[in-house]
Amino acid sequence: MFYISTKKLLAAGMMAGPLFTFSWLMNGAVREGYNPLRHPVSSLSIGSGGWIQAVTFLIVGILLLGFSLALIRILKSQGVSVGGARLLALCAIGLIGAGLFVCDPLSGYPSGLHTARSDRSISGILHDMFSAFLFIGYPIAAFKFYKIFGQKKESAWANYTKFSALAFICFFIITSMGFGQVTGFVEYGGLFQCITLTIFWIWVMLVSLYFLKRDRKVVMK
Template sequence: MSRVPLATTTLLRCGMVAGPLFVAVFTVAGAVRPDYDPLRHPVSSLSLTGAGWVQIANFVGSGLLMIAFGAGVWRVLRSAGRPGIKPWLVGGYGVGLVGAGVFVTDPLSGYPPGAPQEIVYTWSGILHDAFSALVFLIGLPLACLAFTGWFWRRRELGWAGYSLLTAVAFVAAFVLASLGFEQDPGLVAVAGFYQRAALVVSSAWFTLLAVRLHGQRVPGVGDAGPAAARPRGRPGPQRP
């Protein structure tokens, strides 16, 4: 058994950085933006107005780091067997972030000032929501469930339970945020809080998963996979 190779380690470290970077940028940007209420407004609304480029860059940069992390997940899981769909779900989360940055959301909940409370969709906003679905409906929840099974089969019950609880907490927070953004009277004032809770939960799980896989022991030496660990036997007698 050998440690994770350097190239794979670099990709996994992208996963360690992506979540904390994403959360830190949208937290600071939301705190200093005039007329913006982090408890009420979605993270995506930070892409609007003249300073919107900061959050756009945050979406795209964090998404690219997550795509790289997905490649690292594939390399680690490939060395231990068939990777399955798990790396694609991680990478899909990253693609969703990139798309959410490229296609800017529409104004919502009165931000920017003068905007309507209910969203009025443009094509950019529709595509933004479509890519966001890769984050909220596909990438994180299904990745958590897929890794729940993987850790369960490896008898890592703590990680299996943590992955399952992350999926449940993420979906619950996302549903509450969505209801708030639909102007539910009891949730509209805290919709941004619930969305941020979902993103913090997902970012923490991805970060810790990257740390966990970084310490994974893999068969063989280098990136050659399991075949590299099998010693070659001496050739047997040749038949005429």
């Protein structure tokens, strides 16, 4: 039976964020007309070179799924609720779905295009639906981990996780205003989305390190 060690699955969580960030930064730098301050990361999946971002979503989603499996194993062994870890698995499925379905043009990319709600494609609707798994799932998962860290008497980690979730929610709201074409926010929708995603990926990476250091007996299995 195919088996991947918990340690390797936690390492997958550490790799996911840097890979995702490096990919969109490099891809965005060479895409004509793409402005990272204004346009969504998902817009890089549109067009002839869009396969790079699509594959990035798929690979990173699989890495995050592995990370969530590692957390499920560890938390089960400790008799702790795995609800938060399962929500992270849902976030991973969201990323995979975002890679399978291309988003619609937004905020002027590509070629100055913007898709009205009434003109959205099936692919664009599905992309947004799967993306919502991440943007809604992570804050809920984080609050569950906030409780877990509280039970472990890890007050610093509990407070950091709560702060991460609240910051994620705030920046996601501002992002939504930008992509919703609210005056004064449109030009910076992409920037706020990048901040939102970075908050998430930093938390994933740090939690990976936490469990690698604190739960060596389980991790080595």
